[in-house]
Amino acid sequence: MSKIRKSIYTAILAVIIIALMFFLEANKFRFGMAYTVIQKGLILSVVAVSMNLVTGFTGLFSLGQAGFMAIGAYVTAIFLIPADGMAEVYYISGVNPSIMSFKYWLESGPAWVQSMYPILALILGGLVAAVFAAIIGFPVLRLKSDYLAIATLGFSEIVRAIISSPQLDTITNGSYGLKKIPGFDSLFETFAIMAVCVLLMVLLLRSTYGRAFRAIREDEVAAEAMGINLSRHKQMSFIIGSFFSAVSGGMLAMFMRSIDSKTFSVSLTYDILLIVVIGGIGSVTGSVIASLLVTASKEWWLRFFDAPLYIGNFQVPLFRTGFRMVIFSVILLLVVLFYQRGIMGKNEFSWDRLSLRVRKLLGGRKRGAKNAR
Amino acid sequence: MLDNILTMKDITMQFGGVVAVDNLSLEVNRGEIVSLIGPNGAGKTTAFNVITGVYAPTNGAVYFKGNMITSNFPKGSMKKLYAGQNRGVYTTTMRKTPDQITKLGVARTFQNIRLFKELSTFENVLIAKHMRSKANVFSATLGLNYKEERQMREETMKLLDILGLVEVKDEVANSLPYGQQRHLEIARALATNPELLLLDEPAAGMNPQETDELTSFIYDIRKKFNLTIFMIEHHMDLVMDISDRIYVLDFGKLIASGTPAEIQSNQRVIEAYLGVQDDGEE
Numbered sequence: 001m002s003k004i005r006k007s008i009y010t011a012i013l014a015v016i017i018i019a020l021m022f023f024l025e026a027n028k029f030r031f032g033m034a035y036t037v038i039q040k041g042l043i044l045s046v047v048a049v050s051m052n053l054v055t056g057f058t059g060l061f062s063l064g065q066a067g068f069m070a071i072g073a074y075v076t077a078i079f080l081i082p083a084d085g086m087a088e089v090y091y092i093s094g095v096n097p098s099i100m101s102f103k104y105w106l107e108s109g110p111a112w113v114q115s116m117y118p119i120l121a122l123i124l125g126g127l128v129a130a131v132f133a134a135i136i137g138f139p140v141l142r143l144k145s146d147y148l149a150i151a152t153l154g155f156s157e158i159v160r161a162i163i164s165s166p167q168l169d170t171i172t173n174g175s176y177g178l179k180k181i182p183g184f185d186s187l188f189e190t191f192a193i194m195a196v197c198v199l200l201m202v203l204l205l206r207s208t209y210g211r212a213f214r215a216i217r218e219d220e221v222a223a224e225a226m227g228i229n230l231s232r233h234k235q236m237s238f239i240i241g242s243f244f245s246a247v248s249g250g251m252l253a254m255f256m257r258s259i260d261s262k263t264f265s266v267s268l269t270y271d272i273l274l275i276v277v278i279g280g281i282g283s284v285t286g287s288v289i290a291s292l293l294v295t296a297s298k299e300w301w302l303r304f305f306d307a308p309l310y311i312g313n314f315q316v317p318l319f320r321t322g323f324r325m326v327i328f329s330v331i332l333l334l335v336v337l338f339y340q341r342g343i344m345g346k347n348e349f350s351w352d353r354l355s356l357r358v359r360k361l362l363g364g365r366k367r368g369a370k371n372a373r
Numbered sequence: 374m375l376d377n378i379l380t381m382k383d384i385t386m387q388f389g390g391v392v393a394v395d396n397l398s399l400e401v402n403r404g405e406i407v408s409l410i411g412p413n414g415a416g417k418t419t420a421f422n423v424i425t426g427v428y429a430p431t432n433g434a435v436y437f438k439g440n441m442i443t444s445n446f447p448k449g450s451m452k453k454l455y456a457g458q459n460r461g462v463y464t465t466t467m468r469k470t471p472d473q474i475t476k477l478g479v480a481r482t483f484q485n486i487r488l489f490k491e492l493s494t495f496e497n498v499l500i501a502k503h504m505r506s507k508a509n510v511f512s513a514t515l516g517l518n519y520k521e522e523r524q525m526r527e528e529t530m531k532l533l534d535i536l537g538l539v540e541v542k543d544e545v546a547n548s549l550p551y552g553q554q555r556h557l558e559i560a561r562a563l564a565t566n567p568e569l570l571l572l573d574e575p576a577a578g579m580n581p582q583e584t585d586e587l588t589s590f591i592y593d594i595r596k597k598f599n600l601t602i603f604m605i606e607h608h609m610d611l612v613m614d615i616s617d618r619i620y621v622l623d624f625g626k627l628i629a630s631g632t633p634a635e636i637q638s639n640q641r642v643i644e645a646y647l648g649v650q651d652d653g654e655e
Contacts, residue, residue, distance in 0.1 A: 200514060207513035208503045208522065211492075215500045218489035225425065225483075227475035227504030227565055236510055346491065 006351045021187050037300050039187060041292035042194040043255055047248035048275040048287040049198050054241035056282040057205055059217030060141065060234060061149045063269050065245045067156030070163060070264035071132060072125035072246025073253035077178040078171070079121035080254070083107050085180045092176060093169035118182070122193065122250040129246030132159075133239045141234045156269060164261035177260025181253050193251060197244055202284055204240065213237050278335055278342050286344030293343075302327055377439070378403045378569055378601050379424065379479075384433035386419050386625075393419040395625035397433075401569070406595065406602045408612045410636075411622035412645060417605045418484055420622070421571055425481050426471040437477055437569070442469045476504055480567035482558045484574045484605075490547040494538055494557055497546050499529045501564035529564065535597065536560045552583055556590075563598055570594075572604035576611050584611050591615060613637065621645065 024035045047065055054062050083103040086095050106117070140151045162168065164175040172178070184190050204210055212233050215223040224230050253259045271294075279290030302324040309319040318326075335342070347353065379401040386394040394416040401407045409417050422428045424435055426443055434444030445466050469477075489497050502525040508518030516522075533539045538560055541549060546557060555575060562570060575591070576584045588611055595602055606612045612619065613633040621629040621636060623645040629636060636642055 203516065204510070204514040207510075207516070208499075208506050208508065208518070208525070209510050209513050211496060211500050212503045214492060214496075215489050215503075218491060219487050221427070221471075222483065222487040222489065223500075224427075224471040225475060225481055225487075226501045226561065227472045228500070229470070229472045240510070 009351050021191060025187050033300050035187065037296045038292065039184070039190050039255055040252075040299070041295040042190050043248055043251040044272065044275060044295060045288040045291035046194050046197045046251065047245045047272050048279065048291045049201050049284050050241045050244035050248065051272050051276050052279075052281065052284060052287045053201055053205065053213075053244070054237055056276065057210065057217060058213040058234060058237040060238060061145050062152040062238065062241070063149045063266075063273070064136075064152030064156045064242070065272050066264045066266060066268040067152075067159035068129040068133065068242040068245035069249025069252065069268065070156075070159050070261065071129040072122070072249030073259050073264065074163060074172055074178070075125035075128050075246075076118075076121040076250030077181045077253045077259060079106075079124060080117060080182050081178065081180050082182070089179050090170065090173050093174070096170040099171065118184075118189075118254065119193070122247045125250040126243040126246045129249075130239045130243040133242035134235065137235045137238045141231065141238060153266065153269070156264075156266065160261045160264055163264075172261075175261060177258060177263075178253075179258040181257050181259070183254050183257055184251075190251065190255070193247075197247055198284065198288065201240075201244060205284070209233070209236070274332060278332075280342030280344035280346060282346035283342070283344035283348060285349035286342055286347075289343055289349075297331075298324075298328060376403050377401070378437065379603065380436040381420070381424065382434045382436070384420065384423055384435065385431045386416070386423055386428060387431040392625050394423065394430075394622075397622070397625070397627050399620050399627065399630070401601060401603050403568075403601050404595075405617045406591070406604070406615055408616040408619045409603065409605050409622060410607070410609075410612055410619060414624075415622040416625040417622055418573060419625075421481065421573055421605065424474075424571065425479060426469050426474045429468045437474070437479060440477075441467060442474055442477065442479075443467065472504065475565055475567075478566065478568040479571065480562035480565045480569070481571040482555075482562050482573055482575060484577065486554050486558055488546040488554060488558060488561070491545060493543050493545055494549065495529060495533065495542040497557060498532060498538075498561050498564045499525060501561050502529060504565065532560060532564055536563075536594075551578060555579070555587075559590075559594070563594065567598075567600065569601045569603060572602060572606075574605055574607060576606060576608045579608075581610075584608055587611065588615055 024031055024038065028035050047069060051062070051065050054060050078099060081089055081103075083100070083106075086100065086103065107114070136152075136155055140148060140155070143151055163172045166174050168174060205213070212223070212228050215226065215228060216230060216233060220230060249264070252263075256263070275291045275294050276287055278294060279286030279288070305319060305324040305327050306321050307319065309316040377400050381397055381399050384394055384397045385392065397416075397420060399409075409420065411417055419428065423430045423443065430443065430445050432445055435442050445468075489500065492500070506513070506518065506521060506525070508521060512518050530539070530542075533542055536556060536559070538553065538557060541553060546554065549557060559570075559572070559575070572591075576587050579587060591602060591604075592615070594600060613636075616633055618631065619629075619633055619636045620627060621639075621642050623641075628641045628645060629639045631639070
């Protein structure tokens, strides 16, 4: 396929995406479900790509995503909750005075700076998580595969426990969670932040450092013999991955408007792992597509199974609240059993591949039609 | 004038009760092709792993171009054990990691090929250029090191051209035929700009014709890249043909060293390879 044609297709795709977003933005209330699902899918795609960066590209099986997301979410939330709403949020134990004075200082800034606060909050959340990643990465990254997974999983639970501990009541509001978090202005904002994050990670993976990460995934001994400093590069990948996980966590806080420590339980990490596996371990576009698909099917398309179903007077058994999760798990099992490579495998999206697929599909059908005759 | 590029001094490598390398001292001079031979399990690859920093030796020191790269000076009860071996030359324990040693100019290949299997030939070689990159992770992400990147790619293409791997540059390493995988591994090692190249059984699994080609290939790269070559090999034809000097290991101990002619007539070497003859006739 020629280059011009490809760029025309890309332009068309971009126009469709933008048009779709305009449409949804204008009809927010009529297509509320699609709007919400797409927004959440975009947010989860950031953390899915970051997990792919660490697990799929560097080969570090880390399950600490929920912990880093929690850090990002809490930092973002504390940063963004308006100062006069604080007392209401922390109605039980009160607010730490230094946080309060920090908030008053924030709100004394000029208006254009204040409009940047969501971005600043996300970056700050990411940086805090990156510091944590650097601290725990030093001992933890010496571990290999399963052991690393267990250690990072433990870290994520520790973060959750610390956040909900009564000693931090005046900072994190303990187990009561945070409310009144200002949300996104529009779908475009979510999309723009997601696009920048994913773009940065893609650029990183294409750079010489990305190649070094992949070399480590392929063969650690050989990578070291090629002069790649293993611990430094693993640390780097882990820190960058944690940064973007935390950004995604912050976005999730803004999306949900209210968070508590249970939001970031281990099952969140599993959800993300699921997205990465379905999208294809080692494929960025796969992660993005899968996070939209998985979110849509989980929150929307499979809702059908949760409502009681009647055929005539007969109520079909099993169709009740929660059944959708059973179906979802079965789908997951089928994917793992028969479709391990996921949607994209290790490949990225390209028009050439798509046209090949389409041609194969059409060609197959034509041949089938001839035979029928 | 000969100058030492690699010196191993009193190297002992012990794994629990097994002494894989026992008090090995050897020298490789600049520009030479030196072979390390010995029966299976003699400790040859272990010696390579000590040089490249994969293992820290139990005792002894390794010098590259006169600078110590790894050494272990036993302390406590171990000191007594090795009292006879230490000559007071090294009194410190230091260990450079494999990547640091590669940066100094020691490159290696592996006995069982260790390519980055799912990456292309081109990327395999390009990765070796990463360690010389001056860009940090931020500037590399934002593409600010585009000049360096372009230079890295050009150098890689040049290297692939010299080694005849240009036609397969976009193919996944795993899909290459065996001989080309061996070549690619050497190409990747050369991409780190080494002065000393360690080849671990480069002719393993090759037929006689391929082995002949390998001989000329090794001569060729030595000349083109100004290399010193230290290799482990089992093909005696190749070893005798190509080596300036040979070291022979048996059960971790150095049993002979010298020119190919000397080694061929050495009684102990013949015994190590063929087993001691039980002379019933005498």
